[in-house]
Amino acid sequence: MKFVSLSSGSSGNCYYIETQNTKLLVDAGISTKRIKNELAKLQVDIAQIDAVCITHEHVDHVYGIDVLSRKYQIPIYANVLTAKRIFQNGYMKDTDKMFCFQKPFSVKDIQISSFEIWHDAVCPVGYTIEDGQTSLSILTDSGCVTEKMYEAIKNSKTVLLESNHDIQMLKTGPYPYMTKQRIMSEVGHLSNNDAAEVAVRLAENGVQNIIFGHVSSTNNSYDLVYENAVGHMQSRKIDVDKDVVLGVVQKNVISAPYIF
Ligand SMILES: [Zn+2]
Ligand SMILES: [Zn+2]
Numbered sequence: 001m002k003f004v005s006l007s008s009g010s011s012g013n014c015y016y017i018e019t020q021n022t023k024l025l026v027d028a029g030i031s032t033k034r035i036k037n038e039l040a041k042l043q044v045d046i047a048q049i050d051a052v053c054i055t056h057e058h059v060d061h062v063y064g065i066d067v068l069s070r071k072y073q074i075p076i077y078a079n080v081l082t083a084k085r086i087f088q089n090g091y092m093k094d095t096d097k098m099f100c101f102q103k104p105f106s107v108k109d110i111q112i113s114s115f116e117i118w119h120d121a122v123c124p125v126g127y128t129i130e131d132g133q134t135s136l137s138i139l140t141d142s143g144c145v146t147e148k149m150y151e152a153i154k155n156s157k158t159v160l161l162e163s164n165h166d167i168q169m170l171k172t173g174p175y176p177y178m179t180k181q182r183i184m185s186e187v188g189h190l191s192n193n194d195a196a197e198v199a200v201r202l203a204e205n206g207v208q209n210i211i212f213g214h215v216s217s218t219n220n221s222y223d224l225v226y227e228n229a230v231g232h233m234q235s236r237k238i239d240v241d242k243d244v245v246l247g248v249v250q251k252n253v254i255s256a257p258y259i260f
Contacts, residue, residue, distance in 0.1 A: 001017065001018070001019050001129075001131055001133070001134050001135075001136060001157075001158075001259070001260055002016075002017070002018040002019075002257050002258070002259050003015065003016070003017055003136055003158060003160070003211075003257070003258040003259075003260075004016045004018075004042060004254060004255055004256075004257050004258070005160075005211070005213060005249035005250075005254070005255040006030065006034070006035060006038040006039070006254055007029070007030050007034070007038075007250075007251055007252050007253070007254075008140075008213035008214055008215070008249040008250065008251060008255075009060075009213075009214055009215060009216070009217065009250070009251030009252075010060050010214070010216065010217075010251075011060065011217075011251050011252065012029040012030035012034075012060050012063060012251070012252075013027045013029040013030075013055075013060055013061050013140065013213075013214065014026075014027055014028050014029055014030050014035055014038075014064070015027060015138060015160065016038075016039065016042070016044070017110070017129055017136060018044075019109055019110055019131040020109060020131070021108045021109045022050050022107055022108040022109050022110045022131075023044060023048050023049050023050055024049070024050060024051055024052070024053065024107060024110060024129070025049055025051075025052040025053070026052070026053045026055065026127055026129075026138050027052070027053075027054060027055055027061040027062070028052050028054075028061075028062065028063065028064035028065050028068055029058075029059065029060040029061040029062060029063045029064065030063060030064055031063065031064055031067075032046070032064045032067040032068055032071065032072075034064075035064055035068070038254050041254055042254075042257070046068075046072055047072050049068070049072070049074050050074075050075075050107050050108055051074065051075045051076070051077055051099075051107045052065060052068060052074055052075070052076050052077065053077045053078075053112060053114075053127055054076060054077065054078040054082055054086070055117075055124060055125055055126065055127070055138070055140070055141060056082055056119060056121035056122070056123070056124035056125070056141060057078075057082050057085040057086050057089060057091065057121055057122060058121055058141070059091070061141075062086060062091045062092070063091075065086070065091060065092050066091060066092045066093055066094075069092060069094050069097035069098075070093065070094050070097070073097065074097070075097055075098075075099050076092065076097055076098050076099065077099045077100075077101055077105070077107075077112075078098065078099075078100065078101075079100060079101060079102070079114065079123050079125060080100045080102070080123075081122045081123035082121070082122060082123050082124075082125075083098050083100050084122075085121075085122045086098070101114070109131055109132070110129055110130070110131055111129070111130045111131070111132075112127055112128070112129050112130075113127070113128050113130075113152075114126065114127055114128075115127075115128065115148065115149060115152035115153075116148070116149070117139060117141065117142035117149060118142050118143050118144055118146065118186050118187050119141045119142050119143065119187050119188070119189075120182065120185075120187045120188070121141070124141060124142070126138055126139040126140070126142070126149065126152065126153070128152055128153065128156060134157045134158075134260055135155070135156040135157055135158075136156055136157070136158045136159070136160070136260075137152065137153035137156040137158075137159045137160070138159075138160045139153055139159065139160065139161055139162065140160065140161070140162035140190075140213055140214040141162060141189065141214060142162060142189075142190055143184075143185050143186040143187045143188040143189060143190065144186045144190070144194065145190065145194065145198045150198065150201065153202070154201070154202060154205045154207070155205075156207060157207065157208050157209065157260045158207070158208065158209040158210075158211065158258055158260050159202055159207050159209070159210050159211070160211045160212075160213050160249070161190070161195055161198060161199060161202075161210060161211070161212055161213070162189060162190040162195060162212070162213060162214040163190060163191075163192050163195035163196070163212035163213070163214070163215055163220070163225045163228075163229070163248075164183070164189035164190050164191065164192075164195075164214050164215065164216050164219075164220065165183060165189060165191055165192065165216045165219040165220050166191070166192050166219060166220050166221075166224055166228075167184070167191045167192070167193065169218075169219040169220060170183060170184065170191075170216075170219040173218055173219045174218065175218065175219070183219075189214065189216075192220065192224065192225055192228045192229075193228065193232075195212060195225075195229070196228050196229045196231075196232035196233075197232065199212075199229050199232065199233070199244075199246070200232050200233060200236050200238065202244075203233060203238050203243060203244040204236070204238065207244065208244060208245060208260060209244070209245045209246075209247065209258055209260060210229070210244060210245070210246050210247070211246075211247040211248070211249055211255075211258065212225045212226070212229065212246070212247070212248045212249070213248070213249045215248065215249075215250070215251075217251060222248045222250060225248050226246060226248050229246050230246065233246070
């Protein structure tokens with residue numbers, strides 16, 4: 001399986017997953033033109049994308065889906081409540097291209113299951129994606145990681161995990177009071193320390209690659225995310241690069257490919 005982040009953060013999220021037979025996007029929160037250009041760097045034609053799975057209806061996750069579904073006829077997968085909200089908000093027009101799932105489903109050789117996350121959207125989810133050989137979990141936009149969420153991601157070989165903000169930078173930063181409260185709440189976004197604690201548990205459980213994403217450009221830095229996670233790993237005697245590989249994906253920058 002190959003994983004590439006085309007962009008990650010509140011200005012737009014889009015992740016590319018490739019197996020032997022299948023090409024998938026999770027979220028499409030950047031323009032179709034940008035998705036097309038980034039995929040071209042991977043020698044992938046946008047028309048080859050088999051499906052897009054949506055985590056929740058916030059614009060940084062759905063911005064490109066209308067054009068993807070109409071111009072390129074790509075099926076969009078979302079749970080019923082999220083799909084309904086997408087149409088209500090006018091993010092997509094062609095109902096024929098929306099596929100609502102209620103239980104795990106397959107796209108060619110990929111099996112996809114969703115799990116509930118805690119975020120201020122109508123029915124937000126994370127995904128675990130399997131191809132029979134290996135698996136990937138994506139968990140961003142959640143104010144906390146419950147045991148149920150942890151159970152859903154702990155057996156994946158690679159996990160993309162939100163590490164949104166440094167709590168001190170958020171508290172002393174420029175955001176309005178109510179925005180800070182929203183981000184810090186259980187239905188907001190995950191802090192570096194919370195993410196690092198989860199990452200330690202994942203590493204101890206044998207997860208090989210932990211990729212941090214949805215990093216705030218105002219209340220965080222990529223170096224801080226990485227250093228903080230390394231610190232947590234070292235304090236638990238986990239050897240970074242040997243026991244676990246850590247990475248950080250950025251906004252508006254295509255990541256290196258993770259192959260696992
Ligand atoms: Zn988001
Ligand atoms: Zn969101």
